[in-house]
Amino acid sequence: MKYFPVFIDAEHVNCLIVGAGEVAARKLELILKTPASVSIVSPWVSDTVASLAKQHDIEIHERVFEDKDLEGKSMIFVATDDSQVNQHIHDLAHSQSKLVNVVDNTPLCKFITPSIVDRSPIIIAMSSGGVAPVLLRYIRQKLESVLPSKISLLGNFSEKFRAKVKQALSSVTDRRYFWEEVLDGDIGENVLQGNQALAEQQLDTALEAYQAGNKPKGQVYLVGAGPGDPDLLTFRALRLMQKADVVVYDRLVSPDILELVRRDAEKIYVGKAKSKHTIDQEEINALLAKLAKEGNRVVRLKGGDPFIFGRGGEEIQTLIQQGIEFQVVPGITAASGAASYAGIPLTHRDHAQSVTFTTGHLRDNTIDLDWESLARKQHTLVFYMGLTGLNIICEKLIANGLPEGTPIALVENATRGNQKVVTGTLGNIMNKPMTANIKPPTLIIVGSVVTLHQELNWFGASA
Structure with missing residues (x-):
């Protein structure tokens, strides 16, 4: 691992950007997301940089770089089209043990800026060390597609209750298991759905129960797996499949979709094939209720859509009769x-x-x-x-x-x-x-x- 990944407290960073073209603008946009202080040195300024500087009250020195510009700076971005200037600033910064990045010139970078998925306060940073930028963009797109758009709400929620949970549960292991239950379960789902008050109430109840050694109630998710192509799954379906303790699936669920289920989840096949039923519908209904009562997060994975020839309504009626919580995630129906x-x-x-x-x-x-x-x-x-x-x-x-x-x-x-x-x-x-x-x-x-x-x-x- 050539580059050691770290996150720097930007509140104490004094950043200098040398150059003010469109390349410099991209770095400026990135650093402006932090509390770092920024100054710019460049003999000419692009419209984008000028606009950003005006919006954020950034100081611009419209002149060529001078060695004294490095004084008091801890991070330097160099984005000029003059290779000699770039080399000189790199050498000078390196001699003063300052972090320097010469944009698009990896050998002259003492640090590199990663590709970022920003869901502040949750931030995912990725790097290929400058060797495969296109692959990195591809991976970022994949991550963007599977991360809930509101995962920042979970970050804020965790921060709000971190001290309270730490005080209630002294063991690091107990805290880890508790937070896994919170984030993977109904509480985390309610946070993502914007039900903050309900989620806070549930967390208090869960924390008291956890202290008393009581396992949380189970829940059933009726998830439409679509017609077969895993790319047609909804984001929510995939998220619930990844948090399931038990998955009950039928014959129409493709092997490719089953591969996306959480690895350590128990998988139970209840498929039917041309009038040869491995298990009848009443038994499936009872099985879902039994598994939920044991405290499991149960995903009932159904080909197509649960409510279009999927008998989802019958399964829900049983869950209601037995007082079991459930959710329904629609899928693309086979038609x-x-x-x-x-x-x-x-x-x-x-x-x-x-x-x-x-x-x-x-x-x-x-x-x-x-x-x-x-x-x-x-x-x-x-x-x-x-x-x-x-x-x-x-x-x-x-x-x-x-x-x-x-x-x-x-x-x-x-x-x-x-x-x-x-x-x-x-x-x-x-x-x-x-x-x-x-x-x-x-x-x-x-x-x-x-x-x-x-x-x-x-x-x-x-x-």
Whole structure:
């Protein structure tokens, strides 16, 4: 590790910036976020630097650098286009054991400014030592996307109660475990949601309980995992998956999404496959309640959206009956994911002015639906769980007025790398050779919007 990462108390820093172009402006903007005092030396000044200096009452010496400018300065940024001047200031500052940074010239830097994710008072600083700035920006973008935008509220909340917790819990280990519970649990979530008063009340209660050795109450999070592509998870879903003690998941949750769950979380599979239920719904409901009552943070991870053919409502009813707290995190439902990644708009001015989501699930070898109302023109139909009953769906729609030539699409493993799309018509889809190879999970889309698939298919192969 060539560069030792430290954070300097900027309240006692006297900073000099030599140069006043756009490069110097970037350093000035950064240092202005701190309480450091700043002065600038440059024979000419850019509009950006002039504006910043005026806003913050910064002293500018419009002249060339003089050796005496280093007097009383503890940090120096050099941002001129004169290599000889840059070298001279570096050598002079180095001889006086001052921190000096010659911008974009790593060998002449006694310190470097890191890439920063600023959620003050929480600050994340990263560096590649000047060897991979593009990679560093890429990593920063990743961090920006997963950090809650309001994590600064957690920082302020922790600061407010730090002394109180320290006084109540003398053991460093006890304090660490307590703060982990606070930040990972319901209290931290309420802080992020802006429920400050409730969070403070909960912290007082939790602190008293922790002192008495009582474990906090468990909670259940019903999280929509989306159609399969992990990039389609919401930020909140990912955050809750990372704090879960137990994850209860179904067959439609992709392996890539499961990889994002907290490593040491217990994972319980409760999937169902083509009428072969590993565990029935009532048992799942009871399991969620049992795990929460044991004090766990339980994530019920469901493919798609919990409230669209996900039986989330049934699970919540059980939790309410047993007095268990819960939250619901919506996800991108399979219909939206499949349609978007197959290039099939569910509505289009020239094709469909409405869309219906329905189930194609077989019961007693039939599908009991209002077929007459479904078989409409200028309308899109999306069938969930309909692959086994595909022949019945086609027959019923034709019998109730849709032409045999009505387009239909089967989308297997929507949004995933192995997505497959088979298109045809109500009259011929069963005879398509590729139809026999389609496996669940598959969504069925019916309507003239399917004709747009070939033109708009941006993601995967079709058959």
